[in-house]
Amino acid sequence: MSEAMTQLPDGTSLNVVDVGTGYPVIFQHGLGGDRHQVADSFPEPIACRRVTVECRGHGLSDKAAVERYSIAGFADDIIAAADSLGLQRFIVGGISMGAAIALRLAITRPERIAALMLVRPAWLTEPAPDNMRPFAEAATLLHTHGREGREIFASSPTGIRLATEAPDNLASLLGFFERDDLHALGDLLGAIALDGPGVTEEQVRALSIPALVVGHTHDLVHPWAYARQLAGIIPGARWAEITPKAVDKARYAADLRAVMDAFLRKFAASEETRT
Incomplete structure (x- = not known):
């Protein structure tokens, strides 16, 4: 390798x-x-x-x-x-x-x-399909709230729906809020989601x-x-x-x-x- x-x-x-x-x-x-x-x-x-x-x-x-x-x-x-x-x-x-x-x-x-x-x-x-909207929402929160955006996303209508219907999706999205350089990550997620x-x-x-x-x-x-x-x-x-x-x-x-x-x-x- x-x-x-x-x-x-x-x-x-x-x-x-x-x-x-x-x-x-x-x-x-x-x-x-x-x-x-x-x-x-x-x-x-x-x-x-x-x-x-x-x-x-x-x-x-x-x-x-x-x-x-x-x-x-x-x-x-x-x-x-x-x-x-x-x-x-x-x-x-x-x-x-x-x-x-x-x-x-x-x-x-x-x-x-x-x-x-x-x-x-x-x-x-x-x-910009509807299924990519959670990434766009996460991107906005990364820009505006940084790590604190994690709980906001988790308690949002999108987060609550994902917790019930697609918990693996939710875990991946919440993981973004634990990374470094959150503003740059928000740029990436927002651009690709659209x-x-x-x-x-x-x-x-x-x-x-x-x-x-x-x-x-x-x-x-x-x-x-x-x-x-x-x-x-x-x-x-x-x-x-x-x-x-x-x-x-x-x-x-x-x-x-x-x-x-x-x-x-x-x-x-x-x-x-x-x-």
């Missing part, structure tokens, strides 16, 4: 994790996540080369001005990082925001993408690569219906419903690793047959 900072042409440094050997897979974290989120979700031992680029403002990567935070910008950064590693064609995937980045890359850079994995997508094609992958349903329907879409219930930020809809409109996509994270976190992780491992192994077998 290697972990190193890669400098982009604009001077921004991004932390890149590169582990394993075999066909390359660039797999991305969610909004506010990092390399650890991916490591906890990805199959082990892996039968591929897994690369994770910590997006601007995440993990060990540089922060950026708020106008530089966008799904399109993060996608461009991944291509730059792939170029620096000499990766011409790869599988792309991700969780939540990572799934939106992956979907954008599959559509806008088809010559680079061999297959697609979308785990718990938080976007379809439109920007963004989208910048693609159309027609473009999604025109995809012609192997695809896996994974979803589960008990999740308001990552609606089951979004995952199911994407699985239905991506031609030939494999659909997998797994144990909700809020119900059994260990079972969720095991299920996710199993479906991704099966997909990656099937892809590898098809590549061997084709070549």
Whole structure:
């Protein structure tokens, strides 16, 4: 395993994790996540080369001005990082925001993408979906109340609803108030909550690569219906419903690793047959 900072042409440094050997897979974290989120979700031992680029403002990567935070910008950064590693064609995937980045890359850079994995997508094609509103609310409280915003969010109508219907979502959102540099984090959360992958349903329907879409219930930020809809409109996509994270976190992780491992192994077998 290697972990190193890669400098982009604009001077921004991004932390890149590169582990394993075999066909390359660039797999991305969610909004506010990092390399650890991916490591906890990805199959082990892996039968591929897994690369994770910590997006601007995440993990060990540089922060950026708020106008530089966008799904399109993060996608461009991944291509730059792939170029620096000499990766011409790869599988792309991700969780939540990572799934939106992956979907954008599959559509806008088809010559680079061999297959697609979308785990718990938080976007379809439109920007600022209602399910991302809790992030926007958290961003406002981070700016206006700092750490004290945690209790305000927890007792708000959104917090009360999440506590009942999606406690794992609530735990993640409350965790933001315990981090450092809360104003910068608020910039990041607010910008991405209002963004989208910048693609159309027609473009999604025109995809012609192997695809896996994974979803589960008990999740308001990552609606089951979004995952199911994407699985239905991506031609030939494999659909997998797994144990909700809020119900059994260990079972969720095991299920996710199993479906991704099966997909990656099937892809590898098809590549061997084709070549």
